[in-house]
Amino acid sequence: MAQPSTEELITRVLAGEISALSRAITLIESSNPNHFAKANEIINACLPHANKSIRIGITGVPGVGKSTFIEAFGKHLSSQGKKIAVLTIDPSSSISHGSILGDKTRMEELAKDPNAYVRPSASGETLGGVARKTRETIILCEAAGFDTIIIETVGVGQSETAVHSMVDFFLLLQIAGAGDELQGIKRGIMEMADAIVINKSDGDNIPKTTQAKTELSRALHLFPSKKSGWIPLATTCSAKTHDGIAEIEQIISKYIELTKSNGYFDTKRVEQNEFWLLETIHNQLQQDFYTNSEIQDLLEKTKKAVQNNEYSPFAAAQLLLETYFKNKP
Amino acid sequence: MAQPSTEELITRVLAGEISALSRAITLIESSNPNHFAKANEIINACLPHANKSIRIGITGVPGVGKSTFIEAFGKHLSSQGKKIAVLTIDPSSSISHGSILGDKTRMEELAKDPNAYVRPSASGETLGGVARKTRETIILCEAAGFDTIIIETVGVGQSETAVHSMVDFFLLLQIAGAGDELQGIKRGIMEMADAIVINKSDGDNIPKTTQAKTELSRALHLFPSKKSGWIPLATTCSAKTHDGIAEIEQIISKYIELTKSNGYFDTKRVEQNEFWLLETIHNQLQQDFYTNSEIQDLLEKTKKAVQNNEYSPFAAAQLLLETYFKNKP
Numbered sequence: 001m002a003q004p005s006t007e008e009l010i011t012r013v014l015a016g017e018i019s020a021l022s023r024a025i026t027l028i029e030s031s032n033p034n035h036f037a038k039a040n041e042i043i044n045a046c047l048p049h050a051n052k053s054i055r056i057g058i059t060g061v062p063g064v065g066k067s068t069f070i071e072a073f074g075k076h077l078s079s080q081g082k083k084i085a086v087l088t089i090d091p092s093s094s095i096s097h098g099s100i101l102g103d104k105t106r107m108e109e110l111a112k113d114p115n116a117y118v119r120p121s122a123s124g125e126t127l128g129g130v131a132r133k134t135r136e137t138i139i140l141c142e143a144a145g146f147d148t149i150i151i152e153t154v155g156v157g158q159s160e161t162a163v164h165s166m167v168d169f170f171l172l173l174q175i176a177g178a179g180d181e182l183q184g185i186k187r188g189i190m191e192m193a194d195a196i197v198i199n200k201s202d203g204d205n206i207p208k209t210t211q212a213k214t215e216l217s218r219a220l221h222l223f224p225s226k227k228s229g230w231i232p233l234a235t236t237c238s239a240k241t242h243d244g245i246a247e248i249e250q251i252i253s254k255y256i257e258l259t260k261s262n263g264y265f266d267t268k269r270v271e272q273n274e275f276w277l278l279e280t281i282h283n284q285l286q287q288d289f290y291t292n293s294e295i296q297d298l299l300e301k302t303k304k305a306v307q308n309n310e311y312s313p314f315a316a317a318q319l320l321l322e323t324y325f326k327n328k329p
Numbered sequence: 330m331a332q333p334s335t336e337e338l339i340t341r342v343l344a345g346e347i348s349a350l351s352r353a354i355t356l357i358e359s360s361n362p363n364h365f366a367k368a369n370e371i372i373n374a375c376l377p378h379a380n381k382s383i384r385i386g387i388t389g390v391p392g393v394g395k396s397t398f399i400e401a402f403g404k405h406l407s408s409q410g411k412k413i414a415v416l417t418i419d420p421s422s423s424i425s426h427g428s429i430l431g432d433k434t435r436m437e438e439l440a441k442d443p444n445a446y447v448r449p450s451a452s453g454e455t456l457g458g459v460a461r462k463t464r465e466t467i468i469l470c471e472a473a474g475f476d477t478i479i480i481e482t483v484g485v486g487q488s489e490t491a492v493h494s495m496v497d498f499f500l501l502l503q504i505a506g507a508g509d510e511l512q513g514i515k516r517g518i519m520e521m522a523d524a525i526v527i528n529k530s531d532g533d534n535i536p537k538t539t540q541a542k543t544e545l546s547r548a549l550h551l552f553p554s555k556k557s558g559w560i561p562l563a564t565t566c567s568a569k570t571h572d573g574i575a576e577i578e579q580i581i582s583k584y585i586e587l588t589k590s591n592g593y594f595d596t597k598r599v600e601q602n603e604f605w606l607l608e609t610i611h612n613q614l615q616q617d618f619y620t621n622s623e624i625q626d627l628l629e630k631t632k633k634a635v636q637n638n639e640y641s642p643f644a645a646a647q648l649l650l651e652t653y654f655k656n657k658p
Binding site: 040043044047048050051132135136139188190191215216218219222223270273274275276277278280281282284285286288289302303306307309310311312313314315316317318320321325 | 369372373376377379380461464465468517519520544545547548551552599602603604605606607609610611613614615617618631632635636638639640641642643644645646647649650654
């Protein structure tokens, strides 16, 4: 079967054709250099039609019920006529080529919904690579007419910071545990959250989740105020019974309303674009340094000298930088 | 008056002579390139005699009584025969050439104590520069025989992260307020703290500080556990009446005992050295990029193009990097 031309692919993506969208995302994810120019052309054509959705990040450690939650939440949005794209960032798949999210991300119920598009984890050599592909996939999904983009990630590793830097609203999903609500969660995630949702609030579990909600509300109250002007809150839901799911949509709507009226919504997107521009530059500068063959040899020796108190870290850095720059104009 | 030779200066610093120490620190702080080689020579000679102290970081917003607290705490340590050096990092002085800490950092009582050495804020163009000077000053103070190094900074801006990366124990000083214990504190600082001390716990204020201690203890309990194995705690003190000051020393001693026995103390110092080595390299790589004249012109244009959705951040980064590297081998 002949590949459609880039122009044709763009037209179809903009018309909201799912098979074309999937094909375009595959091009973006491709590590084949022959695909790079085509991928860039598609992104540039989609950019003017993007940026109109609400982007929601959802994180939580394995076992809190992220997929079930996203299914319930996505179905709720779909029933209101919204178009939802679900993307996942799974750092384990890029590092170990295994996957923490695994089969559970398939969300088969939601995937069958004509208003929803579920795309499994982008893979890549580095978190930076995965983040880039996810960011560009968001643009394609928006250009294809999706008005709500959900980015799922696991609450371990470093992907939360990346996801936090590409969404409008960041939701931390938890379950009520024996006093250790936050065990296993990376430090700092709680402070990033715009809302903490305690899932599995059904049946005998309700007293425990209600108690967890009270404790977390108290803790959130102690954090410094956010630039958004929004006060993060804790709430409960059951992805199984759908109790509390509608309320979460209302919370997010209130957040969007507040931040659109105080200007933070747009400011944050401008800052996020700048963040990714600079982040990409800094990563590539470091990559050029660390892949320099002279540096690779010298770096290990220098690290040892620092640990043996033969050099201060600053003197050692100076030595490495002189070596690196001596061949550059 | 003739300047002492570098060799003589080193001998005197190692003998614990305060005037020589001050002179050596001034050399390190100097931005005169003629002093760089001399400064490096001194640091290299001091390195084998350094690293034997306990390094304590103290932060808190203006008004919590940091200077009074450090005076009380320093006098207590001195009364036990300890030798204390107090250094300050004041980000405002490097940015605005004004100082938030201002005159209050003088700590005249402690400065008169023969067991104590108080050195006001290092100044510099960048936080990185200030951090470097402070790190190297720690080495000189340790080589001069100080067994406790206190680094003071204000709980605003970015200096806390820098200080956190150069100390063994990080203490956040607060006062009890109207439910807003953390107002004005930068996000993330609470998570960095090994202890939160609520100051001004005297007279009529005691019920309020006791209440704040309970609330903060509860909040700290909700944080994920620390790599050190230490459970951060909240406590009260009065720098005025000295109530609770001895207890703080005991808390720090317990922390040191725990982390020395589980190996974290040494691991952390190794990691901190590596952090500063890499941090210095990354900063200089970026500086070389941003000071490139072609880049300076192009960067502003590119940022605008990204904000107008003409380029994705990644495509824009690629364009800038190609320009930067095209003249490099």
